Amino acid sequence: MQKDTLFSAPINKLGDFSFDEAVAEVFPDMIQRSVPGYSNIITAIGMLAQRFATEHSNIYDLGCSRGAAILSMRRSLTHNKINIIGVDNSQPMVERCRSHLNAFHSDINVEILCDDIRNIEIKNASMVVLNFTLQFLPPDDRLALLTKIYQGLNPNGVLVLSEKFNFEKPKINELLIDLHHNFKRANGYSELEISQKRTALENVMRTDSIQTHKDRLKQAGFEQIELWFQCFNFGSMVAIK
Numbered sequence: 001m002q003k004d005t006l007f008s009a010p011i012n013k014l015g016d017f018s019f020d021e022a023v024a025e026v027f028p029d030m031i032q033r034s035v036p037g038y039s040n041i042i043t044a045i046g047m048l049a050q051r052f053a054t055e056h057s058n059i060y061d062l063g064c065s066r067g068a069a070i071l072s073m074r075r076s077l078t079h080n081k082i083n084i085i086g087v088d089n090s091q092p093m094v095e096r097c098r099s100h101l102n103a104f105h106s107d108i109n110v111e112i113l114c115d116d117i118r119n120i121e122i123k124n125a126s127m128v129v130l131n132f133t134l135q136f137l138p139p140d141d142r143l144a145l146l147t148k149i150y151q152g153l154n155p156n157g158v159l160v161l162s163e164k165f166n167f168e169k170p171k172i173n174e175l176l177i178d179l180h181h182n183f184k185r186a187n188g189y190s191e192l193e194i195s196q197k198r199t200a201l202e203n204v205m206r207t208d209s210i211q212t213h214k215d216r217l218k219q220a221g222f223e224q225i226e227l228w229f230q231c232f233n234f235g236s237m238v239a240i241k
């Protein structure tokens, strides 16, 4: 696996973080070493797919990157009468996603679209995955996306929403951010890498509190909402229609 060293040398003009060729190349290493609980969440997405995927329905993975969640779901599904649709607007990610999925045999139909998740139609869905993607959407566009997802889900369909959170209580917020930095240090990132990446993400990734997410999911139409996993300032929620 290609090691993420993108922020290891001093960068003069630190631009905004983007999912370009360089990031796509090192992405599996980057996300594994940066997101506490990532592997657990990927495994659980497979377990949820096994429970919720109904025959002749669609599963959507919005912001699928290199397809880790799709692969986990495809492995866990016990029938093949299902259609998986992955969407990502980064061409370098989509290319790697397609070739990664093609490297394993499966009878389950998977389609990877290079598009903005705000443009695609969601219909006949038994499951929708937003695994660390909503945080990259402009805050004003988030409710419309969740409403579209709610409307495209079948009764008893599930949404998995994983995010980095912020916390209203300042001491708690500081503590959980600091623990996340400890986690990154323990995974070999230097102070410079941590601080340069933090700056690069500032304008691009805007986090919400768990309460803001719950309120927005309610507004979109969901009533059954719960946080099922949390590690420091990262976590994952489920919402059932």
Ligand SMILES: Nc1ncnc2c1ncn2[C@@H]1O[C@H](C[S@+](CC[C@H]([NH3+])C(=O)[O-])CC(=O)[O-])[C@@H](O)[C@H]1O
Pocket (backbone or CB within 6 Å): 019, 031, 062, 063, 064, 065, 066, 067, 068, 069, 087, 088, 089, 090, 093, 115, 116, 117, 118, 130, 131, 132, 133, 136, 137
């Ligand atoms: N508007 C958009 N439309 C389409 N794609 C988008 C958009 N905005 C961002 N993306 C895409 O969302 C992905 C977010 S990464 C998801 C990890 C993956 N889910 C995983 O389970 O490994 C999370 C992270 O890097 O923290 C990137 O591939 C972007 O190109």
Ligand SMILES: O=C(O)C(=O)Cc1ccccc1
Pocket (backbone or CB within 6 Å): 030, 031, 034, 035, 164, 197, 198, 201
């Ligand atoms: O690296 C970080 O500090 C993060 O917040 C998570 C992350 C992981 C991969 C791409 C962008 C952000």
